[in-house]
Amino acid sequence: MDIENPFVGRQSNGLIKLLFYIIPLIMGLIYWLAFFPGVMSFDSVNQWDQIATFKITNLHPAFHTILEWLLTRIWYSPAMISLFQIVLASLVIGYGLSSIQKSSRLPGTILVALVFLISANPLVGVMDVTLWKDVIYSFAILLLTIFLFMIIRSDGVWIVKPLHFSLLGSTLAIIWLTRFNGWPVVVVSLITMGLLYKKNIKQIAFSTLIGVALIIFVQVPIFSWFKVNRAVKYTYGITLIHPVVAYVNSKTDLVILTDYEKQYLNKIYPLKNNWPYSCYDATVFYYEGTTLNPVINDPFTLAKIFTRLAIHDPKIMLNHYSCLSSFVWQPNQPQNVYLETILFDNYDLDQRPSWQKYTYDVSQKSILPQVRGWIERIAKAEWNRDVFKLMWRPAIYMYLFLASLAFFVFRTGRRKWWLLSAPLAAQSIVMMFTAPLQALRYQYPVYLIAMLFTLPLLLMGWKKMKLDPVEKDIS
Numbered sequence: 001m002d003i004e005n006p007f008v009g010r011q012s013n014g015l016i017k018l019l020f021y022i023i024p025l026i027m028g029l030i031y032w033l034a035f036f037p038g039v040m041s042f043d044s045v046n047q048w049d050q051i052a053t054f055k056i057t058n059l060h061p062a063f064h065t066i067l068e069w070l071l072t073r074i075w076y077s078p079a080m081i082s083l084f085q086i087v088l089a090s091l092v093i094g095y096g097l098s099s100i101q102k103s104s105r106l107p108g109t110i111l112v113a114l115v116f117l118i119s120a121n122p123l124v125g126v127m128d129v130t131l132w133k134d135v136i137y138s139f140a141i142l143l144l145t146i147f148l149f150m151i152i153r154s155d156g157v158w159i160v161k162p163l164h165f166s167l168l169g170s171t172l173a174i175i176w177l178t179r180f181n182g183w184p185v186v187v188v189s190l191i192t193m194g195l196l197y198k199k200n201i202k203q204i205a206f207s208t209l210i211g212v213a214l215i216i217f218v219q220v221p222i223f224s225w226f227k228v229n230r231a232v233k234y235t236y237g238i239t240l241i242h243p244v245v246a247y248v249n250s251k252t253d254l255v256i257l258t259d260y261e262k263q264y265l266n267k268i269y270p271l272k273n274n275w276p277y278s279c280y281d282a283t284v285f286y287y288e289g290t291t292l293n294p295v296i297n298d299p300f301t302l303a304k305i306f307t308r309l310a311i312h313d314p315k316i317m318l319n320h321y322s323c324l325s326s327f328v329w330q331p332n333q334p335q336n337v338y339l340e341t342i343l344f345d346n347y348d349l350d351q352r353p354s355w356q357k358y359t360y361d362v363s364q365k366s367i368l369p370q371v372r373g374w375i376e377r378i379a380k381a382e383w384n385r386d387v388f389k390l391m392w393r394p395a396i397y398m399y400l401f402l403a404s405l406a407f408f409v410f411r412t413g414r415r416k417w418w419l420l421s422a423p424l425a426a427q428s429i430v431m432m433f434t435a436p437l438q439a440l441r442y443q444y445p446v447y448l449i450a451m452l453f454t455l456p457l458l459l460m461g462w463k464k465m466k467l468d469p470v471e472k473d474i475s
Contacts, residue, residue, distance in 0.1 A: 016101070016108035020115055021094030027119035028086035028128055034372040035129050037079030040346045040362050044131035045355055048078065048362060057232035063177035063218050064133040066226050078362055082129040085136065089128045092139045093118065093452065096146045100456045103153045110459070118451045122379040123392070126342040127444060134441040137178040141185060141423050141445035142452065144171050148420050149453075151193070156200040165203040169210030176215055180234050181434045186211070188426035196416050237299025238292060239434050240306045241268070242282040246320040247309045249277035256312050261305050267294045279323035281437040325432035328443065331396050333389035340439035341383065341392050344376055394443035397450035398428060404454045408461035424449050 032038075040048070043060060050056045051069045071080045097111050118124055128135055147168050150158040159165050172190070175182045193204050223230070248254070248271065254262065265271055269290045278284045286292075295302055310317045327339060346364055349355045366372045382391060390396055402421060409417050427445050435442050 013101075013108065016112060017094075017098050019112050020097040020101075021090055023112070023115050024090035024093045024119040025086065027116075027125060028089055030368065030371060031125035031129050031375070032079070032082055032086055033367040034369075034375060035082075035126065035344075036365055036367045037077050037362075038082030039126065039130040039343045039364070040078060041130070041132065041343055042347045043133075044078075045347050045349065045352075045358065045362060047131070048358060049355060052358065052361075054227075055229065056226050057229045058223075059232050059234055061133055061178055061180060061234075062223060062226070062228045064136065066222065066228075067136075068131075069226070076361075078131055081131050085128050085139075088136065088139055089124075092143050092146070096142065096149075096452050099146055099150055100453075103150070104456060104460050106456060106459055111456070114452075114455055121451070122375050122382075123342060123440070123447065124451075125375065126344070126379070127441065130343055130441075132441055133178050134444050137175065137182060138444040138448055140171055140174045140178060141427060142448040144168075144175065144185075144189060145420060145423050145449050145453070147171065148189070148193070148422065151197065151200075152414075152416055152419055156197045159197075159200050159203045159207070162206075165207045166210055169207035170214060172207065172211040173214035173218075176211065177218055181239075181430050184430045185423050185426040189422045192419050192422045196419050231296075233296060235296055235299040237295040237302040239436075240299075240302050241285070241292075241295060242324070242436060243317055243320050244302065244306050244309065245275050245277050245282070245285050246279065247313070247316055248275040250316055252309065252313055252316060256308050257305060261301065261308075264294055264298070264301050265305070267291065279320050280327075283437055321433060324435065324438070327394060327435075327438035328398070328428050328432050329395050331390070331393055331399065333393060339389060339392060340437065340441070342379065342440065344379075392440060394428075394440065394446050397454075398424065398443075398446050400454045401446070401450040401457075404457040404461070408457045411461040411464050420453070 038044075047060055047065050047068060050060075050065050051072060054069075056062050056065050056069070068081050071084050074080055093115060097115055100106065101108060101111055147158075147164075150164075159168065172186045176186050190204065190208055194201055197204065244265075248265070254271075257265075262271065269275060269285070269288065276284045276288050326334065333339060346362055349359055349362070383389070386392070401424060405417065405421055409415060424446055428443070431442050440447075
């Protein structure tokens with residue numbers, strides 16, 4: 001009679017768990033070599049200029065620029081930043097799938113296939129080697145969602161550990177600091193956690209205090225050490241420029257504005273000129289020689305102008321936001337509408353002569369040019385084939401995740417699992433009103449959450465896995 005080896009199962013699970021981390025890392029390195037040293041847009045090169053001159057501003061989140069500066073002390077190349085993003089992605093995705101497998105006992109082969117599909121996806125691969133704050137921000141939101149999964153699965157036991165509530169607080173701080181409009185995700189997640197897990201309010205409070213302490217530490221001593229120019233900053237007024245342009249472009253009656261407010265708008269762009277406007281893209285106005293200094297220095301005046309116009313003619317405001325937010329909630333791609341998906345080529349430095357000195361640093365020098373060509377052809381073929389851009393629309397991924405979560409809640413009867421949707425819901429609602437243009441990267445957290453959780457939730461719902469806590473010291 002054969003005696004069952006008790007170590008076989010452990011070895012198999014250990015190998016599968018390792019694959020959860022190794023597959024994203026290997027696939028990420030392939031993309032890294034193919035697009036070496038990384039993909040850079042206007043924003044990326046702007047931050048690179050701040051790093052090179054050590055003149056850091058808060059027009060882009062200074063926390064993210066400082067992080068990039070620190071990484072380039074190890075290796076002065078965009079490759080170091082893109083490599084960091086790949087490692088971060090592999091750690092978060094690996095941890096997420098490992099947590100799902102441990103909690104659900106789903107077949108490892110299915111989850112290995114899932115991690116391969118996620119990692120090989122050009123949407124993920126190219127995004128993760130693009131030097132955007134959105135990448136780190138998105139994986140921080142994904143990590144927050146994984147933490148919520150563990151809290152719900154353990155009925156609050158997970159957050160009891162000091163290490164765990166410290167990690168939760170640190171993740172919340174990163175979300176807050178990495179995007180100016182990331183704070184609602186933090187607030188909504190904390191409030192919903194507090195309401196659903198009152199017995200863990202002490203640990204939730206500790207997480208909040210840790211997050212607040214880290215935010216203050218970064219924004220006070222760290223910003224001072226790095227001599228962050230706080231005068232050059234992103235303000236809420238910049239978000240309101242787009243709808244105000246909609247009003248001016250519509251030739252609405254500006255008689256309700258004071259002379260001072262009209263002079264204020266004239267400083268941004270002459271009122272006598274036609275204000276270029278697209279409800280899908282605010283940048284068509286920015287590229288017309290506009291100046292943002294009045295908005296940066298005095299955002300309150302623009303807020304008053306927006307309020308006056310919105311009260312005077314709310315229809316224009318409603319039409320503007322309905323159109324702008326369509327990429328968040330509308331499943332199909334409207335005809336002749338631009339949707340920024342993923343970049344393949346860096347920003348053209350010839351458009352800004354002062355940046356041409358960085359040509360050698362930021363130019364792509366593909367180490368795997370043939371692979372790069374394959375990836376480009378696959379992505380562009382899919383884009384051209386998919387008439388309604390279903391594979392690229394953020395709304396599709398959002399609805400798939402919410403449908404799978406609803407199915408799981410219906411099958412198991414545990415309504416607390418709706419907490420899992422808090423980061424995704426908050427992120428989507430915020431982007432409906434603050435996105436400057438329709439871009440995939442703004443909803444990248446939604447893509448990641450949906451890709452990681454949709455299939456496991458469907459399978460767990462089908463099997464009615466209640467995932468009741470079975471251990472006091474859940475990891």
